[in-house]
Amino acid sequence: MSSTARQVSDVNILDSAVLPAPEYLCRELPRSAETANFVASAREAIHKILFGDDQRLLVIVGPCSIHDPEAGLEYARKLVKLKEELQDRLYIVMRVYFEKPRTTVGWKGLIMDPDLDGSCNLPKGLKTARQFLNDVLSLNLATATELLDPITPQYISDLICWSAVGARTTESQTHRQMASGLSMPLGFKNATSGDTTVAINAIRAASQSQTFLGISHQGLASALTTRGNPNCHLILRGGNGLTNYDEKSIHSATEALQKNGLLPCIMVDCSHDNSGKDPNKQPDVMQSVTRQAVQPESPIMGVMLESNLIGGNQAFPRPLDELTYGQSITDGCVGWDATEETLRKTYAALKERF
Template sequence: MSNNEVHNINVDSQVVLVTPEELWATLPMSDAVQQTVADSRQVIWDILDRKDHRMFVVVGPCSIHDTAAAMDYARRLKALADELSDTLYIVMRVYFEKPRTTVGWKGLVNDPYLDDSFKIEEGLHIGRKLLLDILEMGLPTATEALDPISPQYLQDLISWSAIGARTTESQTHREMASGLSSAVGFKNGTDGGLTVATNALNSVSRPHRFLGINRKGQVAVFTTSGNAYGHIVLRGGSSGPNYDSVHIRLCEEALEKAKLAKNIMVDCSHANSNKQPDLQPLVVENVGNQVVEGNQSIVGLMIESNIHGGNQSIPEDLSQLKYGVSVTDGCIGWDETEACLRALRDKVKDALKAR
């Protein structure tokens, strides 16, 4: 490096990616997939607008690392979604990007082979193909919008999006979410406070201008009209869980004070289950009881679920990975998922119709 070089001094390399347009052409959306995405977004909007009495449930693995296991899970979930569709609108959690507190596996798009090879372009292909396959079954999909570039590659296939607790305060993510085509759930801050999320909801509903890439991969200035379907996701925090009736009431008051719609989604994982995945069904049961007792604001739930419960570390020998077990946060297994959602449906069926 010459003495006067001042740019990119910490960059070791750059690799030009396929453009979103090229990826879409390689893995196009069929008419059936397009209809599933459009219909599922409309259902979620209708639930948030109180035009559909049902509750939507985002359920699935903490993160996707094995597409074969993900399709196995999706087939099971589609059958359950059809069975419970009179009361619950089920959306599969298909998370490809994971925020890390320090370091660790960042998700299928970033490192699809779990070996620090960071084949991001292959990750984008694998992720898009999986979304298409799930949607072809008629099962809608949800993900976390973490990287500000990847939505141009994948968001056309997403029915519901989350902004995580670490990024709810980020201006970049608020701007990005203002332009997303799906409803967006903003999680409360990691401390459990609501102010960051209510500020985000006010921000995301308004127009923004920001830098991004367009379908051709060109840097562009985006102007958005604002996203009218932002809502809060309660996930607990360092102060403890926040899904009980007292915290729900406090959240309603905070939303009312901020002149926001009283739409609340409860994340049954994270601090709301004290990071013990097996406690998630108890959170679901509590939320169901609140609905039966007359709650009007809870419109959705999120559950971390996989084929088998618990989680595992990524081994050096990837052949030792256990099938259907999370490599990030722990999940409940499939049997518990079925039992939990069937019980919720039976409990809230009449109460939701009476709202």
């Protein structure tokens, strides 16, 4: 009988590449003092909109995902001009989404696959993401992203002003624990089924102190203990083919938050099931939400819009030289002209709120 031990570890692992420590990447691409001050001020402004006395509407707007940094920066330069014009009623934050949860398989975002060819050059992806965030912030434009992998925040969270946990991960204990230690305001989306209970439970969990496994800034496995994040809120995105931005749904969500001892603070995602996954319907959803937001004591403090230079989306994967510049390779988006028109209409409608 052979005494050779059979392999029981890494049976299905093909490769293992060590990533640079977060500290190394942050030193290579540091944030300036001006950027740090801007991020801190943006987080404070968002907090006041969520839970304070700032009556402006928080608008998280931008591409479904960033796949071309050049096109993303062109979008950012357009958006910052609109932000400055409308800033007395709207607080505009750009979506800079680098990680994409997939129902089965597909492109997982710029961090995972920056070359869009399946090579999964993670060191390059993390570097590209950090550089892009620095570039957007240098325009004095606040940043928003969905944090999917619990290790990612150590590399980029100092450059994020607002973040989200998506519908597929809101029920995840790992993501609730991660959220409890994040330094920025964060929204939890309702489940893909449309259930808001899991998101409300997530808010409660993330507001409490947690201890969990993570990595240090030096890249070492660590037991992290948090104080809890007091700036978490609910995002309604519809679910199971149904919308949940109507008055009845908003009222139901408000009651559920209050029953759980939480402040009624709600953002509406105008995309996904709330638009029937038709990007052209997002402006109509936003108009409906704005009409509710101007009502006295409305719990609606923010909206989310998926927008890009070119409307719609394009099939991917495909040869990179065939990609349409400025058009999404993930979810369909509203084009720039429609985005500008929608935000101006929202600005005008909010006159009643002030």
